[in-house]
Amino acid sequence: MPLNRDNVSAIAHLARLKVPEEDLDSLAGELNNILGWVEQLDEVDTDGVAPMTSVVATEYARRADNVDDGGIAEDVLANAPDRMDGFFAVPKVVE
């Protein structure tokens, strides 16, 4: 089932991406082309194949649970578009 402009609008909202109304139809066309093209993967027999999640041996790297960093609040905040009293500042979230 091809995507329509309402589907694209819903996906854009999921991705928190503002897409102008006038772009929705052309984007639907582009996404449908790409999704139609990737559907050729259905030809591949993948019964019993485990999904590949990593190309390296998955042995989890562990380290001692010690604090080895910190005290760099100024570095963390240095690029903030807006800040207040040592915090990131954002529009009001709770009324």
Next chain:
Amino acid sequence: MTDLRNLTLAQARDGMAAGDFTAVELTETFIEATGAVRDLNAYIVETADQARAMAAASDARRAQGQVGAMDGIPVAIKDLFCTKGVQATAGSHILEGFVPPYESTVTQNLWNAGAVMLGKTNLDEFAMGSSNMTSYFGPVANPWKRKGDDAVLVPGGSSGGSAAVVAARAALGATGTDTGGSIRQPGAFTGIVGMKPTYGRCSRWGIIAFASSLDQAGPMTHTVRDSAIMLGAMAGHDPKDSTSMKLDVPDFEAALTGDIRGLRIGIPKEYVMDGMPAEIDALWKTGIDWMRQAGAEIVDISLPHTKYALPTYYIVAPAEASSNLARYDGVRYGLRVDGDTMQDMYENTRGAGFGAEVKRRILIGTYVLSAGYYDAYYLKAQKVRARIAGDFNDAWEKVDAILTPTTPSAAFAQGDKMDDPIAMYLNDIFTVPASLAGLPGISVPAGLSAEGLPLGLQVIGRPYDEETLFRVAGVLEDAAGFDAKPDLSGLGG
């Protein structure tokens, strides 16, 4: 001093060791060259003052007899690497003005080895592209042109700025990153050596993430020897990247023995593409002859799932990208576009900050990961990815390395393929399979097209066997004897 601009990295290293010139003299030459190639739009930020200070420090170390593997060598850094105190943009408006308070591991390794930073190079936005046309900071020009044609060509992408500055002899080497071919394809388009190591060989810490299961840093250089020297300085285990491998870094340069007698070189039959230019096929056959003449055994192999690599990649990479790029929300760094609510601010910021190709991939990635479609797209792609990796595992039973073309064409003109995303994606048809399998690959300039543009051949190696990869690539380079150069007369050359 203009001669210094035409040195290889290895020659510059040896020249400084012999006392023929200093790091300061070498660096001044390349600062001047950086100014002379500005028409290419290859740098986003130039760091001449920092380069001068680093070069002076290098000469001081040399006076004390303490030199590293890259001491005094001026290099360019793809603007996807975080560099402490120097803007890092990923080629995106959303990160314009972002000054990292920390240094990526790969660049820190280079500075520890004594290298000198000339600046940060242009790239496709968030490394998503094969032409360098998607950068917020404008396209990069390839220093090469077709014979008798003044059309401006793309340098390839996403590491297009890095490729252009090396090809234009404005840096002795440059870092790139490769997710589906972003080092090897621009290497081929600009007549230089582009090398992607095995996934896990270089730390990804401090590299702005695109698709985390695929991204790898690698060197872009004039020669295979330069590539081996530079990878040696970049690579190594890093506790800050849990996917970086706990392996010693071998002396890659020592692997260049020039002897591939008895080595088995695989030729995959699936890398013949419908509509592929005859000259690409002819160059590949010539490359096979070179391998045979050098004493290698040529083995026909099959990688049956090759044709599914690109569609697999265009599910896996956007899915990972949509997740990685969720962090750009206008709160902690980069662009913020205000809105009445927090949600509006997020959507406005991301709508204004990301370009068309990045948005397209975020939307695809969000869709294939969404409830109801995850199994049909993302899970299926991960399973096909396992089959593609399985093809290579089977091949390693029979061969030691694989030889293919790097790209299905030479460099194309700026603006071409822009209205058809899939045509653009096809650029990476020969490079994506090795990326999905995490394998090392290297593109070596091997000949010229009928239009006078460079063409590359790719060698793919076993995981963590970059030594064999370099050995084969070195023999390929010697046999090709590629000595063509772009016309740099308008670029201070």
